[in-house]
Amino acid sequence: MRAALLALPIVLTLGACVAGPSGNPNPPQPAKAVELERYLGKWYEVARYDMRFEKGCEGVTAEYSKRPDGLIRVLNTCRQGAVDGPVKVAEGKAKVVDAATNAKLKVSFFGPFFGDYWVLDHADDYSWSIVGEGSGKYLWLLSRGLPTDADRAALTARAKALGYDVTMLRPTKQPAP
Structure with missing residues (x-):
């Protein structure tokens, strides 16, 4: 699992070149x-x-923090198989590539290989975020707290409004509050 998480940037970088389903053939900026x-x-x-x-x-979470070198530390955590399953962690780094908006970043979990990470939309209070990239093959719906059914419905509706095929979304199980 760790190797798979570490390969994320390679997958994202090559994703546009590989045949596969795109949930949005015209991803938004x-x-x-x-x-x-x-x-x-x-x-x-x-x-x-x-x-x-x-x-x-x-039980997937992502934590972002500043690094001393000016990059952003990315710490992804997953529970394998169930919300109480074994913990798998992948640490990476991100750099802003669009300084005008800070909404486009490049993320790396493996050496010099970076993949796109676009913050497609977020709440004004940063309580939720929708993340994707330029091929439309990757999409993540994120929340600051443990998501409720209402959170899921609202984020799914927003993703649909952005042109994403929401039937491709896989809900992530999180521990009970």
């Missing part, structure tokens, strides 16, 4: 700028397009 200080912290995965590197993951 990010809707608004991102204040990095407000984006940092812990996010809970609400749903995702299921990919090989996240197969069987539940």
Whole structure:
């Protein structure tokens, strides 16, 4: 599992070149700028397009923090098979590639290989975020807290409004509050 998570940037980089389903043949550009200080912290995965590197993951979280070198530390955590399954962790780094909005980043979990990470939309209070990239093959719905059914419905509706095929979304199980 760790090797699969570490391969995420390679998969994202090569994703546009590989035949496979696209949940949005015309992915949108990010809707608004991102204040990095407000984006940092812990996010809970609400749903995702299921990919090989996240197969069987539940209880998925992502934590972002500043690094001394100016990059962003990315810490992805997954519970294998169930919300109380064995913990798998992958640590990476991200760099902003669109300084005008901070909404487009490149993320790496493996050496010099970076994949796109676009904050497509987020709540004004940073309570939720929708993340994707330019091929439309990857999509993550994120929440600051453990997601409720209402959170899932609202984020799914927003993803659909952005042009994504929401039937491809796989809800992520999270521990009970």
